[in-house]
Amino acid sequence: MSAPPQAKGAPITDKAQLIEWFAAGSKPREDWRIGTEHEKFVFTRDDLKPAPYEGERSIRAVLEGLAARFGWTPVEEEGRPIALTKAGCSITLEPGGQFELSGAPLRTLHETCSEVNRHLAEVKEVCDPIGVGMLGLGFAPTWSRAEMPWMPKGRYAIMKRYMPTRGSLGLDMMLRTCTVQTNLDFLDEADMVRKFRVSLALQPIATALFANSPFTEGKVNGFKSFRSQVWTDTDPDRCGILPFVFEEGFGFERWVDYLLDVPMYFVYRDGTYLDAAGLSFRDFMAGKLEILPGELPLMSDWSDHVTTVFPEVRLKKYLEMRGADGGPWRRLCALPALWVGLLYDDEALDAAEALVADWTAADHEHLRAEVPRLALDTRFRGRPLTALAGEVLDIAALGLKHRGQLNGEGMDERLFLDVLREIVASGRSPADALLEDFAGPLGGDMAKLFEAYQY
Template sequence: MSAPPQSKGDPITGKEQLVRYLETSAKPAADWRIGTEHEKFGFERTTLESLPYEGRASIRAILEGMAEKFGWTPAEENGKPVALVKGGCNITLEPGGQLELSGAPVENLHQTCSEVNTHLAEVKEVCDPLNAGMLGLGFAPTWRREDTNWMPKGRYKIMADYMPKKGSLGLDMMLRTCTVQTNLDFSSERDLVRKFRVSLALQPLATALFANSPFTEGKPNGFKSYRSHIWTDTDPDRCGILPFVFEDGMGYERYVDYMLDVPMYFVYRDGKYVDCSGLSFRDFMEGRLEVLPGELPLMSDWEDHMTTAFPEVRLKRYLEMRGADGGPWRRLCALPALWVGLLYDETALSAAEDLVRDWTLEDHEYLRAEVPRQALETPFRQGTVGDLATRALEIASEGLRVRARQNDEGMDERIFLDVLREIVITGQTPADELLALYHGRWQGDVSHVFEEFKY
């Protein structure tokens, strides 16, 4: 989630302003950047409970420690720190206290990995004296929903009240999931559509490779990526695979129309969140929003609204890849490597298009439903998703080779795909590894995950 918003920008009086907002987001290829975001669970290392906001071992103590020790600038809501800012990066809070790094836009994957490494080292240095730890997993492995602590952010109260009206797992999404995502640029409307279609079609591939949430409340839950499954029962108005992306006529205006049809959550005014849950942004543009009668939306309201849709790939001023579970340190650099390799080289993008060109809507829906449960073993056409992953990694590797971005030791960005190659060669996803430990050395005790897989 983003840092606390600000009310700003010109009033919106017509849809053309919203289309123009996306048009002006396009960048020449020389200016394309890579953004990586990742979330992790904070826990108290003796009790293994989720961290509260207040207290000695707490989220607030971590935020204040990061500010004091490493020069982050706090952002507050109602006098309480809820985010940190430094050098183009943000540290923000998810509803259940999940700590998220939203990295700065960088030029290559070596910089991305350096940023991740620095961040995790800083967090560990602050957490250790507090007897706190951080865990990279897709779903909280032992906590019940009622045991998880809510963070003091106004938008979360509005969302929490609305979520149960639309699905049975929305609160679990808010409180008990973690993801890693990659944000990438586009050069034109045509480039956007090509990248959107490829990344949306192949999002189940990322879900399979990064599947890392096989436990619920201490027991296997029957899924490899339970986090991914949760999104299928969160809110049908704002989640899913967006069939219109694959249809003729897809472009900036079509996505704007989609967002205008997504019900609102809130408007931010004078430091407060105004509950607009279920209301229409179209009505807002006509000055007919009943909670703000006669008032027109500002461009900042549109920017906020765009963050309240949760499809598998989301468009803001860049494309967000949202299909992967959170995971351990070295896998955090693998997700941007996969998508940069597939999407940032013309030849690789064309090859990826060929890979998915004849897929039907039924194919997309089948993969979305089945991959969270079976991951790489999911049957697909004449093979499996594992076979598809092998071919996609070949394409991504060639895309990264052509980019030829080397580190100080002369190695290019393909090194960050090594962990994914290992997964497809062995056929063992992170979830399979966890389940093997559960049924073997852990002897059915999931609590070992906190010590063995903490950052």
């Protein structure tokens, strides 16, 4: 989630302005870039508890250490650092203190992976001396909801109040989940529609390949990706499969209509988040928002509102792939490789589109329902999901081969798919391997799990 917004931009008087806001994200192919975001749980190493915001061993200390040692610029809210920026990147805090790098838009996956490695090295240099660690899993393995700290960000206070009115797991989503995400560009509206449909259909494959959250409060929870399951009971207004994306006529306008029907969370004015939870952006556009009577929304209000929907794929001025659990560094590089390979090459996109062309609404529902629990053990159309995942990886590899982006050793971007190839070959999701390690070499000891899976 983003740093504090600024109230700015032209007043919104017509829906056409909102459609144009998305259309302005269109870019020629030569300007397409790769953005990668990943979240980590922050904990104190001596007691394996979630790190607080304040104190000697805290999230604030990590933020201030990164600013002092590596030239990051702090972003403050009410005098407290809640984000950092540098060279097109940002570091932000999720509600429970999950530490997120939002990477710069980069040209190649080699650059993306270098950025990930550099960030993790900086974090480790700051964290080690103060006894803080960062953990790469999709759901907090031992901590209860009550143990989690709340970050001092105004929007989170509003969401904390509103979430329990919409679903039973919304607070868990906020406090106890971590993801890795890839952001990709589109050429025009037609290209956006193709990429949206393909990536939304295939998002369960990414969930299965990256499933990495089988523990809740120290016990096996019965899911391979409990993080993914959490989203099914967070808020039906702003989560889910979005069947309209696959319907004829989908485009920027249909996406705008969907967003206009999603209730608001807040409006940012004069350094303060105003509680607008449950109110209508359509009323806002008519000057009838009860907390700001007679006032019209600004484009910054629309930009903020767009960030408050949480489907598996989200359209901003680019497309966000949101279906994967957080994990170790090799898989942080693998997620953008998967989606770049599928979506940034014409032949690969054609093949991926053909693969999902005849999937029905029931097929999409089946995958969304079963994959969080079974991951690669899900059966789909009479076959194990591993078979489909192998086909998807073959298409992604084709796309990366065609890109022909080489590193200093003459290797192209397909090398970042190797870890996913290993997963498919084994037939085991990361959660399966984690459970086997926990029962075997780790001896059922959560302290050893933290040691094995920290960055």
